[in-house]
Amino acid sequence: MVDHDGADNKRIDAPTGTETVGHEWDGIEELNTPLPRWWLWTFYITIVWAIGYTVVYPAWPMVSNFTKGSFGWTSRGQYDEQMKLEAAKRAPITDAIEKIPMADLPRNPQLMAAAIEGGRAAFKVYCVQCHGSGAAGSKGFPNLNDDDWLWGGDLQTVHATLVNGIRQPGNNDTRNSMMPAFGRDGILKPAEIQSLVAHVQAISHRGKDNAKGAALFAVNCAVCHGPEGKGNRQFGAPNLTDGIWLYGGDAETLTETITNARAGVMPAWGQSLKPATVKMLAAYVHSLGGGEATPAPALVAEAAPASAEAGNNVQP
Amino acid sequence: MSNPKDLQSLDQPMYQARKAVYPKKVDGFFRRLKWLIMAITLTIYYVTPWLRWDRGPYAPHQAVLVDMANRRFYMFAIEIWPHEFYFVAGLLIMAGIGLFLVTSAVGRAWCGYACPQTVWTDLFLHIERAIDGDRNAQIKLAAAPLGVSKIVKRVTKHAIWLVVAVATGGAWIFYFADAPTLACEFLSGSAPFVAYATVGVLTATTYTFGGFMREQICIYMCPWPRIQTAMLDEKSLVVTYKFWRGEPRTQGRKRAQDAMIIDSMPTGDCIDCTQCIQVCPTGIDIREGAQLGCITCGLCIDACDKVMDQIGKPRGLIHYATSDDCELEQAGAPPRPVTKALFHPRTLAYFAIWCAIGLGLLFALGQRTRLDLSAIQDRNPVYVQLSDGSVRNNYTVKVRNMEGRPRKVEIKIDGLPGAVLWGELGDRASAGKSVQIDVAADSVRKTRLFVAAPATGEAAQPFDFTVRALDSEGGIDRDDVKFERPAR
Ligand code: SF4
Numbered sequence: 001m002v003d004h005d006g007a008d009n010k011r012i013d014a015p016t017g018t019e020t021v022g023h024e025w026d027g028i029e030e031l032n033t034p035l036p037r038w039w040l041w042t043f044y045i046t047i048v049w050a051i052g053y054t055v056v057y058p059a060w061p062m063v064s065n066f067t068k069g070s071f072g073w074t075s076r077g078q079y080d081e082q083m084k085l086e087a088a089k090r091a092p093i094t095d096a097i098e099k100i101p102m103a104d105l106p107r108n109p110q111l112m113a114a115a116i117e118g119g120r121a122a123f124k125v126y127c128v129q130c131h132g133s134g135a136a137g138s139k140g141f142p143n144l145n146d147d148d149w150l151w152g153g154d155l156q157t158v159h160a161t162l163v164n165g166i167r168q169p170g171n172n173d174t175r176n177s178m179m180p181a182f183g184r185d186g187i188l189k190p191a192e193i194q195s196l197v198a199h200v201q202a203i204s205h206r207g208k209d210n211a212k213g214a215a216l217f218a219v220n221c222a223v224c225h226g227p228e229g230k231g232n233r234q235f236g237a238p239n240l241t242d243g244i245w246l247y248g249g250d251a252e253t254l255t256e257t258i259t260n261a262r263a264g265v266m267p268a269w270g271q272s273l274k275p276a277t278v279k280m281l282a283a284y285v286h287s288l289g290g291g292e293a294t295p296a297p298a299l300v301a302e303a304a305p306a307s308a309e310a311g312n313n314v315q316p
Numbered sequence: 317m318s319n320p321k322d323l324q325s326l327d328q329p330m331y332q333a334r335k336a337v338y339p340k341k342v343d344g345f346f347r348r349l350k351w352l353i354m355a356i357t358l359t360i361y362y363v364t365p366w367l368r369w370d371r372g373p374y375a376p377h378q379a380v381l382v383d384m385a386n387r388r389f390y391m392f393a394i395e396i397w398p399h400e401f402y403f404v405a406g407l408l409i410m411a412g413i414g415l416f417l418v419t420s421a422v423g424r425a426w427c428g429y430a431c432p433q434t435v436w437t438d439l440f441l442h443i444e445r446a447i448d449g450d451r452n453a454q455i456k457l458a459a460a461p462l463g464v465s466k467i468v469k470r471v472t473k474h475a476i477w478l479v480v481a482v483a484t485g486g487a488w489i490f491y492f493a494d495a496p497t498l499a500c501e502f503l504s505g506s507a508p509f510v511a512y513a514t515v516g517v518l519t520a521t522t523y524t525f526g527g528f529m530r531e532q533i534c535i536y537m538c539p540w541p542r543i544q545t546a547m548l549d550e551k552s553l554v555v556t557y558k559f560w561r562g563e564p565r566t567q568g569r570k571r572a573q574d575a576m577i578i579d580s581m582p583t584g585d586c587i588d589c590t591q592c593i594q595v596c597p598t599g600i601d602i603r604e605g606a607q608l609g610c611i612t613c614g615l616c617i618d619a620c621d622k623v624m625d626q627i628g629k630p631r632g633l634i635h636y637a638t639s640d641d642c643e644l645e646q647a648g649a650p651p652r653p654v655t656k657a658l659f660h661p662r663t664l665a666y667f668a669i670w671c672a673i674g675l676g677l678l679f680a681l682g683q684r685t686r687l688d689l690s691a692i693q694d695r696n697p698v699y700v701q702l703s704d705g706s707v708r709n710n711y712t713v714k715v716r717n718m719e720g721r722p723r724k725v726e727i728k729i730d731g732l733p734g735a736v737l738w739g740e741l742g743d744r745a746s747a748g749k750s751v752q753i754d755v756a757a758d759s760v761r762k763t764r765l766f767v768a769a770p771a772t773g774e775a776a777q778p779f780d781f782t783v784r785a786l787d788s789e790g791g792i793d794r795d796d797v798k799f800e801r802p803a804r
């Protein structure tokens with residue numbers, strides 16, 4: 001330990017027998033413990049690894065592009081590949097749903113569960129714009145959770161409505177009906193409309209009986225809505241006696257409805273979506289709690305748990 | 317570093333090559349103890365996955381199984397679900413405190429006897445001795461030029477090492493799948509890739525750590541010696557060279573006697589034969605005092621005891637001792653037996669904590685229910701108005717059946733007057749006060765329940781879902797939720 005400039009304080013630390021580096025920071029000295037050589041080698045290996053990595057994977061930014069790497073890997077390509085894999089995995093189920101007649105679907109609980117899950121996903125893409133993400137609807141767009149259906153709420157009817165849409169021109173099977181615009185077309189006078197509004201409110205337990213309105217109803221409305229105002233699903237004529245209003249049950253909205261009529265529309269999904277997807281949507285909508293006349297196999301008969309968190313019989 | 321020149325002017329190198337260690341064979345009490353512990357730990361490791369345990373038709377029959385795919389952990393009669401992971405956490409805490417307990421009683425005994433790094437290094441050393449011969453032969457062989465016999469020896473040794481390494485990695489994967497099935501799949505090449513990858517990685521690490529890294533793992537990589545340094549105190553047993561008895565050392569027995577005769581000067585018992593260094597698996601000299609490199613394997617005690625026997629001196633020049641006892645001994649007290657040092661307040665405190673956690677876990681294990689219900693109210697939409705003026709809320713309910721058989725259960729609502737309930741495939745017409753569902757063995761059944769109640773009542777009314785098993789064993793669980801209504 002001779003003539004090492006700047007390292008005069010270098011000494012052997014007695015307890016460890018190791019040389020110090022010869023510097024002192026506020027009384028703290030540093031031992032000069034050599035690193036094991038293999039550690040250095042692992043460091044060199046990481047460098048080699050890093051170089052190899054930048055060769056095979058996209059890495060270096062260029063002027064207008066970047067190096068593509070010899071593996072040709074891209075995150076988009078990996079995504080596509082995985083989507084393809086998933087689609088292939090799903091194919092047997094989608095095919096089975098496509099083939100099974102709608103009426104038989106609930107009798108196959110496993111397929112039904114799969115259809116509901118598929119419908120849940122498709123609903124988020126095609127239906128939420130009008131019906132909302134929870135299918136709770138809004139003014140003019142029906143709430144699909146409740147038990148009031150304009151055209152019918154059993155699985156097959158919901159499916160038929162989905163396939164052909166509502167008031168789609170050029171489609172013979174579409175749901176079609178036309179409420180007259182009683183006020184706008186001069187069929188009824190504004191005072192008569194007010195009586196009618198009073199009668200409609202009366203039959204839905206919101207106001208007093210109105211004899212004039214009742215008479216007008218019998219002549220003008222009962223054809224579609226029925227003599228008691230309970231509606232007729234053949235025409236998509238809503239039940240006027242229940243607690244659910246598509247546009248609103250207050251006097252003002254009713255006046256507006258009777259004066260100008262209502263005619264909501266829905267696309268004929270059978271034209272743009274795959275048959276299996278439409279079936280899935282029907283199953284999902286039917287499952288929301290208001291579905292009707294399910295040829296109900298008791299819940300106990302259900303075999304496989306629908307949840308992915310289920311036990312031994314589900315393999316990831 | 318103020319001056320970069322300092323870097324080049326240091327006497328010690330920046331990097332140091334490993335100094336090869338050729339531990340010599342030794343026999344004695346601690347060596348036999350090591351043999352015994354090695355046999356026990358290796359047997360446990362290799363045999364455990366092959367033990368069978370009958371759990372009926374719905375659960376695997378492997379006594380100890382970590383079923384990652386299905387998220388179950390089986391240990392004999394106990395089955396742990398993911399939400400019961402605190403049992404595993406509790407076991408890990410017990411293992412941690414167990415290490416503290418052992419350390420406070422017998423110092424670094426874990427390092428010296430039971431640590432896998434120690435056990436496998438020991439195994440690799442024995443193989444090396446069987447092929448290359450003992451220490452001197454190994455040193456000679458290392459220096460010898462590459463010839464046919466050296467090549468044969470080297471190839472044999474590495475081949476056996478590799479076989480051991482593959483067996484080590486191979487045994488590990490059996491803890492994660494049905495062992496006999498996986499063994500067949502593995503050999504026929506149809507096992508999942510991750511099985512081969514795991515075996516590959518563990519083979520590589522075992523081969524490298526046991527064959528080449530050895531004591532370097534303990535000295536440079538393992539955090540435990542550092543933690544342990546902080547845990548040892550003057551009451552901890554460490555392997556100690558009793559310098560007050562051994563020094564001044566003399567070279568060779570004869571000269572020791574000569575010196576006594578000629579100078580009538582006292583001489584130490586250490587004859588500087590370096591046996592203790594030669595047998596040390598980490599290649600250190602324990603006579604320099606307690607140090608990080610000493611894993612307290614006790615082999616130097618065996619070596620020195622033999623030397624002491626040969627020169628007719630009492631055994632125990634090197635022995636387990638606490639630093640408190642050393643002070644007493646230096647002051648002239650007779651050596652205190654090691655057993656006396658085992659129990660002191662800290663040991664007892666650790667033992668009490670360890671037992672408390674263990675008993676707590678056992679108690680919790682006895683108390684746990686095997687039927688569980690959790691319900692959450694669907695929030696989109698929060699409520700649905702029905703055509704008859706009543707209100708419906710939807711709930712997602714999970715029923716966990718943690719028994720190894722399918723069970724029929726009944727779900728009821730409590731505390732919601734006038735409410736009716738129906739399930740996913742039922743409808744309002746079939747609604748009632750309860751629904752029954754079947755839950756498959758050892759699984760979670762997730763289902764939606766619809767609850768309709770009159771529109772009059774609290775805006776957010778709390779009530780309970782209760783699940784009850786309908787078989788003879790019974791079992792009940794409940795969860796509280798709210799029923800919400802539109803503000804009026
Ligand atoms: S084995 Fe015993 S006598 Fe020989 S050098 Fe070591 S301490 Fe001294």
Ligand code: SF4
Pocket residue numbers: 555592595596597598599600601602609610611612613614615616617
């Ligand atoms: S000094 Fe002794 S106890 Fe410590 S590691 Fe070496 S042989 Fe084992």
